[in-house]
Amino acid sequence: MKEIGGFFELECPFRSELHSSAIKLNTGRNCLEYILRVNNYKKIYLPYYICDVVFEPIRNLCIQHEFYHVDESLDPIFNKKLSGDEALLYVDYFGVKRKVIELLSERYDNLIIDNTQAFYSNPIQNVDTFYSARKFFGVPDGAYLYSNKVLDDPISQDCSYERFDHLTKRLDCSAKDAYSLFRKNSSLLKNQPIRRMSNLTEKLLQSIDYASAKLDRERNFLYLHDFFKTENKLDVDCANINAPMVYPLFIKKDGLRQDFINHKIFVATYWPNVLDNTNISSLEKDIVSCVLPIPIDQRYCTEDMNFIIKSYKEFSCGY
Numbered sequence: 001m002k003e004i005g006g007f008f009e010l011e012c013p014f015r016s017e018l019h020s021s022a023i024k025l026n027t028g029r030n031c032l033e034y035i036l037r038v039n040n041y042k043k044i045y046l047p048y049y050i051c052d053v054v055f056e057p058i059r060n061l062c063i064q065h066e067f068y069h070v071d072e073s074l075d076p077i078f079n080k081k082l083s084g085d086e087a088l089l090y091v092d093y094f095g096v097k098r099k100v101i102e103l104l105s106e107r108y109d110n111l112i113i114d115n116t117q118a119f120y121s122n123p124i125q126n127v128d129t130f131y132s133a134r135k136f137f138g139v140p141d142g143a144y145l146y147s148n149k150v151l152d153d154p155i156s157q158d159c160s161y162e163r164f165d166h167l168t169k170r171l172d173c174s175a176k177d178a179y180s181l182f183r184k185n186s187s188l189l190k191n192q193p194i195r196r197m198s199n200l201t202e203k204l205l206q207s208i209d210y211a212s213a214k215l216d217r218e219r220n221f222l223y224l225h226d227f228f229k230t231e232n233k234l235d236v237d238c239a240n241i242n243a244p245m246v247y248p249l250f251i252k253k254d255g256l257r258q259d260f261i262n263h264k265i266f267v268a269t270y271w272p273n274v275l276d277n278t279n280i281s282s283l284e285k286d287i288v289s290c291v292l293p294i295p296i297d298q299r300y301c302t303e304d305m306n307f308i309i310k311s312y313k314e315f316s317c318g319y
């Protein structure tokens, strides 16, 4: 029975949801598990340059895996033929690799696209594709999956409220104060079963102004690119950007990441786990160590981008 009256819940305006027609699940890694299970894949090819949480479903399902390298444009170096029970996973790195995905989709049937860094990139028809919302918006979890097949098993609904406090604490205090909660809540996402997206996350995702966030991201991205394009070793195709996750600045300058962090410009490392694999190329080592994912999201304006550029100019005097 519907509850009527009593105290109020958190209020979120209803706008729209970008991936409203997708299968809504709890995490990106569980979208991958869903894809692997529903297709009964026995082996997956995946890039060396990948986040370690992607291995959770591969381990859970005891699926074989084999790595492939990427080149200096982050394109896959892969020309194997896939058999029916083998899949190829590729990541739309930083949200700037759409063209590669279109080419791969023409070449391979059993393609899995990890769009956790490309929330705005539309799925290609008949290509299993998944997204993770928390890389783009202030939500504790939540993921979208496009797949033609439906898993038969019943899936219960997730609850997110106990993983929510880093978001509220960051608002009331600061990122520094809330960071340990963020770490705690991120680790609570590990080894969770596949669940349907929580009500809380769904309501939050229905309250976002997606069009405005997209414009902000693109404006900031292009502004940074205009300044960094000659120094950036990554050849970024600016003609086709679609609200990328970050501005990926590939630049070999020791200490630059830490300099940014010291200036409270939080530049993550994607992904330290890759360095543990002794078979990676020197290029992949450089990509992990030297690609600086600079924030360009909807929280920031041109003035903030100018601050980033000004800070970079200051640090650069020391190199």
Ligand SMILES: Cc1ncc(COP(=O)(O)O)c(C=O)c1O
Binding pocket: 026, 027, 028, 029, 030, 050, 051, 053, 054, 091, 114, 116, 117, 131, 132, 133, 142, 143, 189
């Ligand atoms: C490339 C990549 N794929 C998949 C995932 C998994 O997404 P989620 O954290 O929603 O499970 C992540 C991040 O955690 C990621 O960086």
